[in-house]
Amino acid sequence: MRIKRMLWACMALLLIAGGLTTAHAQQTAWKPEGNVEFIVGAGAGGENDRIARAIQHVLVKEKLVESMTVLNRPGAAQTIAINYLAQRRGDAHEIGLASGSFINAIARNGSQLHKQVTPLIKLFDAYQGYFTALDSSIKDMADVRDRLKSDPSSLSFAFPVGLGTPLHVSVVNVGRAAGAPWQKLVTVVFNSGSDVAAQVAGHHVDVGLTSIGSPYPMIQAGKLRMLGIASPERLPGELANIPTVREQGMDVVTANSYTVLVPNDLKPEQIEFWSKALDKVLQAEDFQKDLALNFWVPRPIRYPETVKWMQDDYDENRAVLKELGMLE
DSSP: OHHHHHHHHHHHHHHHHHHHHHHHHHHHOOOOOSEEEEEESSOTTSHHHHHHHHHHHHHHHTTSSSEEEEEEOOOGGGHHHHHHHHTSTTOTTEEEEEEHHHHHHHHHHTOOGGGGEEEEEEEEEEEEEEEEETTOSOOSHHHHHHHHHHOTTSOEEEEESOTTSHHHHHHHHHHHHTTOOGGGOEEEEESSHHHHHHHHHTTSSSEEEEETTTTHHHHHTTSEEEEEEOSSSOOSGGGTTSOBTGGGTOOOOOEEEEEEEEESSOOHHHHHHHHHHHHHHHHOHHHHHHHHHHTEEEEEEETTHHHHHHHHHHHHHHHHHHHTTOOO
8 A cells, every 4th residue: 555655645746746847848938928019121012022021921820929020221221120139149030031122232331230139930932034125226135245245334234232233243244245345334223223224215215123023013014124134043933934144144143141140149949949949930822922922032041051151241341342442
């Protein structure tokens, strides 16, 4: 009888210990409570904003967060927004979005702002496309190369954001492939990809370069022609019949990469939560539809590998800007 009582006592202790372990696990599993702010360094309606709202939609729909507010803080090539995020050290109720334009901007002035935030996941690449008016005499990128070879100033190129950006560098690299000095290339900067598409369709500039979603409605409407996509290989679906720039004899790949950031000094369980949540976003059917609709190509890189990836991107931008004489 005594042995039986001891066995029951041991079993009771095991059950209590198991319960404590379960309770401890439940206490350490972290999830945001209340509202989360998603900081975006661009105005409403642009590509950055559309990406943030696509992510917000999945996070709320799947009940990964209780609520989320997209906070648009445009200006200074996204540095205003990322500065705001960096000041929220240790606050896991704040996340942010950065595109390649942010890295390019801080590389130009030597800022180390990318080290003041944590790059959690690089989601996807938005490859850029070269296009012209439908009735233009330019039919493909070989025509662009031949015209530049004959006269480097014979064509005007339009793109959004600014000089020294990855889009500008892309045009420079096309010029190099044709033997045209970058200083002689004619480049025009507009505020947005939609502005570029409108200017090309109106014959105010010869060739446009933006993310594919901006000119695509006018391509479908028969006002613009896509000359080539600056991707490593052909894109699937509706774009499968459009050759890459590389296929046409110029080894030029141009992508705008989008990365979700969090403030520094988050706890491991908070990093783990956001990492898993964003993986679920990538896998969600709604987000997959957004990827296809906007021609975004998922190429995820996850923390901590993202830290090296972002630093490499920063260093490459510094090297190119130095060569172009555009370091501040």
